[in-house]
Amino acid sequence: xxxxxxxxxxxxxxxxxxxxxxxxxxxxxxxxxxxxxxxxxxxxxxxxxxxxxxxxxxxxxxxxxxxxxxxxxxxxxxxxxxxxxxxxxxxxxxxxxxxxxxxxxxxxxxxxxxxxxxxxxxxxxxxxxxxxxxxxxxxxxxxxxxxxxxxxxxxxxxxxxxxxxxxxxxxxxxxxxxxxxxxxxxxxxxxxxxxxxxxxxxxxxxxxxxxxxxxxxxxxxx
Amino acid sequence: xxxxxxxxxxxxxxxxxxxxxxxxxxxxxxxxxxxxxxxxxxxxxxxxxxxxxxxxxxxxxxxxxxxxxxxxxxxxxxxxxxxxxxxxxxxxxxxxxxxxxxxxxxxxxxxxxxxxxxxxxxxxxxxxxxxxxxxxxxxxxxxxxxxxxxxxxxxxxxxxxxxxxxxxxxxxxxxxxxxxxxxxxxxxxxxxxxxxxxxxxxxxxxxxxxxxxxxxxxxxxxxxxx
Numbered sequence: 001x002x003x004x005x006x007x008x009x010x011x012x013x014x015x016x017x018x019x020x021x022x023x024x025x026x027x028x029x030x031x032x033x034x035x036x037x038x039x040x041x042x043x044x045x046x047x048x049x050x051x052x053x054x055x056x057x058x059x060x061x062x063x064x065x066x067x068x069x070x071x072x073x074x075x076x077x078x079x080x081x082x083x084x085x086x087x088x089x090x091x092x093x094x095x096x097x098x099x100x101x102x103x104x105x106x107x108x109x110x111x112x113x114x115x116x117x118x119x120x121x122x123x124x125x126x127x128x129x130x131x132x133x134x135x136x137x138x139x140x141x142x143x144x145x146x147x148x149x150x151x152x153x154x155x156x157x158x159x160x161x162x163x164x165x166x167x168x169x170x171x172x173x174x175x176x177x178x179x180x181x182x183x184x185x186x187x188x189x190x191x192x193x194x195x196x197x198x199x200x201x202x203x204x205x206x207x208x209x210x211x212x213x214x215x216x217x218x219x220x221x222x
Numbered sequence: 223x224x225x226x227x228x229x230x231x232x233x234x235x236x237x238x239x240x241x242x243x244x245x246x247x248x249x250x251x252x253x254x255x256x257x258x259x260x261x262x263x264x265x266x267x268x269x270x271x272x273x274x275x276x277x278x279x280x281x282x283x284x285x286x287x288x289x290x291x292x293x294x295x296x297x298x299x300x301x302x303x304x305x306x307x308x309x310x311x312x313x314x315x316x317x318x319x320x321x322x323x324x325x326x327x328x329x330x331x332x333x334x335x336x337x338x339x340x341x342x343x344x345x346x347x348x349x350x351x352x353x354x355x356x357x358x359x360x361x362x363x364x365x366x367x368x369x370x371x372x373x374x375x376x377x378x379x380x381x382x383x384x385x386x387x388x389x390x391x392x393x394x395x396x397x398x399x400x401x402x403x404x405x406x407x408x409x410x411x412x413x414x415x416x417x418x419x420x421x422x423x424x425x426x427x428x429x430x431x432x433x434x435x436x437x438x439x440x441x442x443x444x445x446x447x448x
Contacts, residue, residue: 012328016229051302055306055310056309057306057309057310057446080309080310080311080312080313081310081311081312082312083310084310085306085310087301087303089303089306090303090431091239091302091303091304091306091310092235092302092303092307093298093302093304094298094302095239095243095244095298096236096239096240100236100239104232104233104236105307105311107228107229107231108229108232108233108311108312108313109311109312110225110228110229110235110312136243152307
């Protein structure tokens, strides 16, 4: 836990505009360390925008954003390496193998080679990709890419997991397998965007519902 | 420092491995350069060139061939989410800049290893100029790599990047090309390599490289922002 900060995520009046269009409109939120937040809402309600702002991949137009004690965007450099992000694109290089992609991420996160090797092998086994990990990502199915993308997001064991429909493209077996990496875990704060409200509510400590245009419809303890 | 160096090596290794597997940049650069030499050879109707004409033919060809590589240096990051992936990692943006510039430097060096002998074969009476040409090529490569990486990172998000890169790069690279041609021309003298003003031109090129190294260091973090 970051000294002097009680919350993993604090938002006050968060607004994001794309030109004339409002993607998020005055979002307020508090999320404690180790909690899971489910973000629900229809297409165009700003769920993915919210996650990209929390990952410091996108600047807010206005409002206050504090993530793991770092005020964004000014202190985004302090947040680097502490957040795992699973988005709509897998953030994998198609011409590298699954294992090479994970090794690259491990090196960028400063993991010792031996630890990285052990962790990558263990994670690949968890998601059932050990045998296919030496094939190029470009040859994978969408579900296989998603499994490796989840390994990529968690290889550095981040404190905050931002999961934008992490189950997409996964079959039931795959959904179950990836829970070993992105399921509830002690000390890990999670923000989960999902189009399956019941499933998301079942995992969440808090629920944030957004309306088209990015207004908060409701914010509640699950 | 060790972590920074390791991250730089990892990113550079990714670039080189990807290029070795896909051959997206180098073959096009080599083909362009060799074709241009053939056109010059028959267009000028000369079997030997010397002085500034030889320098001009060499650097014009290398510059335009390098643009093919510069245009592509960030495309995989854009198409495969490499920018986001990098920005989530605890590595300074300058490391990314340094790795991309180093990859481009290596592409240019490999290009020259192949096409400069072709140039000599087509246009030079002997190979005496090639050895002293090496520092000119290397210092120019550094400048082209640094500036090319900067410009490419600015243009990559534009749908008109193929137009934008030469539009911004060419005016800015004129001083480097003048110095490179100035340093090369006496080496291609008909009577054999002459070193008049050679050191001065190299210093001008080194100064140019230093300026864009500092500019890249200062602004690259800003260029990676959304």
